[in-house]
Amino acid sequence: MRRQLRSRRAPAFPYGYRYRLDDQDEVNQNYLADEEEEAEEEARVMVVHDLEEEEEEEEKEEEEKEEEEGQGQPTSNALWQKLQTVNEYLWDPEKRMSLARTGQSWSLILVIYFFFYASLAAVITLCMYTLFLTISPYMPTFTERVKPPGVMIRPFAHSLNFNFNVSEPDTWQHYVISLNGFLQGYNDSLQEEMNVDCPPGQYFIQDGNEDEDKKACQFKRSFLKNCSGLEDPTFGYSTGQPCILLKMNRRGDENDIRSINYYPESASFDLRYYPYYGKLTHVNYTSPLVAMHFTDVVKNQAVPVQCQLKGKGIINDVINDRFVGRVIFTLNIET
């Protein structure tokens, strides 16, 4: 980059290496066997030579400075000189150069890089545009990665361990708030207004164009009965009989747990909530829920609970993924 400062002969050679050889000619002047160069030229080359050496030194010094930082400087005078050369390298008022380039050179570089990067930006824009042309806005091209649906529970607060003390509302109040918030979308009034009541026990197939809006099936909060929070605003947490909602990602029975009530009583995700037609067209889709009401759980100890989905096309035994077709959480209710 710095080389451009050097005066050189007019590049009259059309092709090939002659120029390059010439270039080295200058550089290696001193060692050459044949010294047929004219004296004048020699002198000019020498000046260039010196200049370059200076720059080289400056560069090196800068490097050294970086390295030496923190190690302490030998003398303040040397440091000052170094700083000065670095400073001169950064901005040389005499030659009006910064980083050994003139303003003209810098602007040329900026222009060229501007155009280069602008074209690169154009290329990537074109690529992304082509990409968007090839993918459908309604459904992803490939879905088999999420085909085995994951299962999640609500309330969910960063952890799958439910630790609370019945007698201390502070320990379970956030579960209640979380559930309430989550169930806002399931309010009966909202569901009735937005969604349709569709026949249970079968897929709610909606044919028609891809881009047509699809209807969503009603899932009313009241389906959750005791766990709807309508009758018991604490979702059973105040009595140590917590409700936990089971949610299948869009698209159960242990000894310590002596009694669970499921709402809806079928304890299943009805087919009528499927298939899911995607965010764009299937507006206001609400995932079906299953509420588990742990009415009698051993207290004062951690009780692990695993809920598995069962059904055709459901996988629940992926070793690495503990949330595909199942969910494991622990209940630790203190009284």
Place this chain on the structure above:
Amino acid sequence: MAQKTPEIYSVELSGTEDVGKTDTGDGKEKYRGLKDKRLELKKNHQKEELKKEVDLEDHKLSIKELERKYGTNIVTGLSSTQAAELLARNGPNALTPPKETPEIVKFLKQMVGGFSILLWIGAILCWIAYGIQYFNDKSSSLDSVYLGCVLALVVILTGIFAYYQEAKSTNIMASFSKMIPQQALVIRDSEKKTVPAEQLVVGDIVEIKGGDKIPADIRLLSTQGCKVDNSSLTGESEPQSRSCEFTHDNPLETKNIGFYSTTCLEGTATGMVINTGDRTIIGQIASLASGVGHEKTPIAIEIEHFVHIVAGVAVSIGILFFIIAVSMKYYVLDSIIFLIGIIVANVPEGLLATVTVTLSLTAKRMAKKNCLVKNLEAVETLGSTSIICSDKTGTLTQNRMTVAHLWFDNQIFVADTSEDHSNQVFDQSSGTWASLSKIITLCNRAEFRPGQESVPIMKKVVVGDASETALLKFSEVILGDVMEIRKRNRKVAEIPFNSTNKFQLSIHETDDPSDKRFLMVMKGAPERVLEKCSTIMVNGQEQPLDDSTAEAFHTAYMELGGLGERVLGFCHLYLPADKFPETYSFDVDTVNFPTSNLCFVGLLSMIDPPRSTVPDAVTKCRSAGIKVIMVTGDHPITAKAIAKSVGIISANSETVEDIAKRLNIPVEQVSKRDAKAAVVTGMELKDMSPEQLDELLTDYSEIVFARTSPQQKLIIVEGCQRQDAVVAVTGDGVNDSPALKKADIGIAMGIAGSDAAKNAADMVLLDDNFASIVTGVEEGRLIFDNLKKTIAYTLTKNIAELCPFLIYIIAGLPLPIGTITILFIDLGTDIIPSIALAYEKAESDIMNRKPRHKKKDRLVNAPLAIYSYLHIGLMQALGAFVVYFTVYAQEGFRPSALINLRVEWEKDSVNDLEDSYGQEWTQYQRKYLEWTGYTAFFVGIMIQQIADLIIRKTRRNSIFQQGLFRNKVIWVGIASQIIIALILSYGLGSVSALNFTMLRPQYWFVAVPHAILIWVYDEVRKLFIRLYPGSWWDKNMYY
């Protein structure tokens, strides 16, 4: 006559006086340097011991004094117990091998050199990060521990690899230096015993005979025609005679000392061991050599420079983004992990190993061409060499006397001095030649050693001195079976050469049965021979020797002497049959036959001729911009003659002395500017200041240094190095070894070279062929160019590996490529292609350009780094991101959804993360998608690296000029890239620890248009460079 030709050192046949005379003048000074160095060494307290030996007085002592000094007896020798005691006290009589760095230190050096430190820091940061994580949460994942281990493993493996490569090339040498243990014949307990030379001690009385290596420094006690070859010590190719007389103050010049490791050529001698092992003169030179520090090789400096650049970029970007990350409210722990990622992405882990392999491939290629490289890095050094300081004897010359010119019939004829003598073209029809050839054949005591019938004449071993050997071989080649001719011309009497007569004479019966006369033949110093002649043979006819023919003789003699050749005169006389009947009894003591009024027949001159390949090699070096300087211990006249004949001094250039002679003016009046060549003797050099030497080295393009000491060779090399030149030194003798060590690259001769020279050298020419150096230069230059390509290729993808981390930190995308995946590129797919670039042919005639300037033509220069990082590297990153976005978009996450998704994406507890289509993803499903993204990004880089590999084949020419298919190894590299990637994706896609998944086939092609774009862009770049040489574009875009 002798006064008239003071410059002719080589008229000496085998006498004793002249050598002494000619050496007296400068002999003392010649070795002064050596002594100085010893004094210097004294200052190095470790070398204190050497100082004691400075005053070697043993040659001045009488035998009695010697016996007293060493407590020995010259008849009975030492007793075994005495010898054992001395051996225990002084150590074995062997040179201490140069101190070897312990293997473990070498190994550890590999472990911390180059990028290793950065990777160690990365690994340690990983472990620290895990430690903190573990401290906060006992169940935290072990990922960072694994990563740390992988990084450590990478360092250790590459370290072991580099160590192994290094060790392999060292082993070649180890086998080389193993010698057959030398034996010595020693008198101990009044008995002659053969003991290993290692067990000799001072005071031992040893016997040596022709062909033996002298086992220690010995003071000679008795000699019979003993001659030694001191060429490895002094560089003189002529044998030196030895006697028991003290002839010179300087121990190196006196005749009564024989030096360790020199060879006794003929005769026998008995001597007393006065110095053993490291205390011998050779031992001192060897320790002088080991005292010389070895400079870093140019390529090592270049690689260091490159490591600094890359490490600087890595560390500064790492720290910059660490600060950015911290100020963006990332956890410090996460920021540390980012830092590791950035370091790993920036460091080309495989590159140094690749460079090693590349160098060793070239080293192998050179070994096939008889250049054995001891130090891998020396492979490139030869390519950047700008000055070659060559020894004369044995390197430029064949190190054997050969007949070069003949003078008879008033004419000088040139004899073929090539290695096989096959082409003797001079006129052999003249009757004079018939007579001359007979004298050459008969007046010669040298004989072929029997049992060599199948050996070519020039290779046969001869018993006899160098001149006689030359004459014997010369006549054998031209006349056929010399021994048979001698048999037919039975020898009846002989006066062997002696230094007072300076001639050799023999009397033979003739092979013509009808001719009953005896033929007396004589050869010797020309002026002496001429004195004895009254007639001269011209065209087969005897003519009286008048002034004009004598003048012609002198002219020829001066001319041949001026060529640095050793001249011999030949004459004969047919003894009249009446005075010397067949039964005449010749008595050589009383000389009952005439030795004057002979018939002068001709002159023959001999020289140690240059190797036939040398002139061509010197020309090639010249055109490659390499200055060839001759540095020899031999006489200036001989040196200059050889320099002229090999082209070190070109035909039309003159020295100051030549000009003075031509213009007939004093030397002082000649303008130094007019002379291109200079012959400088050690004497002159001694008086020069370093500045004057610098001036000399820059002012003259053709320089010959003669009569130089080992120390002066060192000074010359240092002088050249002050000019920023990369200096190669070639040599074979012990006297060359300090210079060989000091040079940027020392080149020793494999056959003629002494072990000291081979040990000090970086490279050994197995066939002693100077022309191999040219091959070496070519290979060295090619490897430099190709390393540039390799580095450019390797650096490019670092940006494509780095960008993901930067985007990840700034824009919060799910991580596009994992650290482990990066390692699979750096140490997997990219390795073979980058080695393949080493097989690339040169783009132009690299032997027609000047050597690179070691401070200006860097391996990694700004254009290379900028073009790789900011042009191709960025294009690659974009291409790989397109593949990444395609995979994510087709799975459900559009690019817009990805921005700032990082936090949610990486939360283990979030198992229902919604994508752009409302689908919900469990943590593991996301993780798997992330790995698919890694694989996609990896494949994207790999595909574009294929294009990168192709464009790196050339730096200036179009790929189509270079030939896409000429370098087959490139295609092996491309195939390896694809196969490794396929194996990683489809073979190991199920191994979750490796973070690869089975990528859908169509994703392999997403980056192909980008690869093509890279190729097109680079072709355009090269086109503009070719179209507009010297333009802004050329200066900034040519790397």
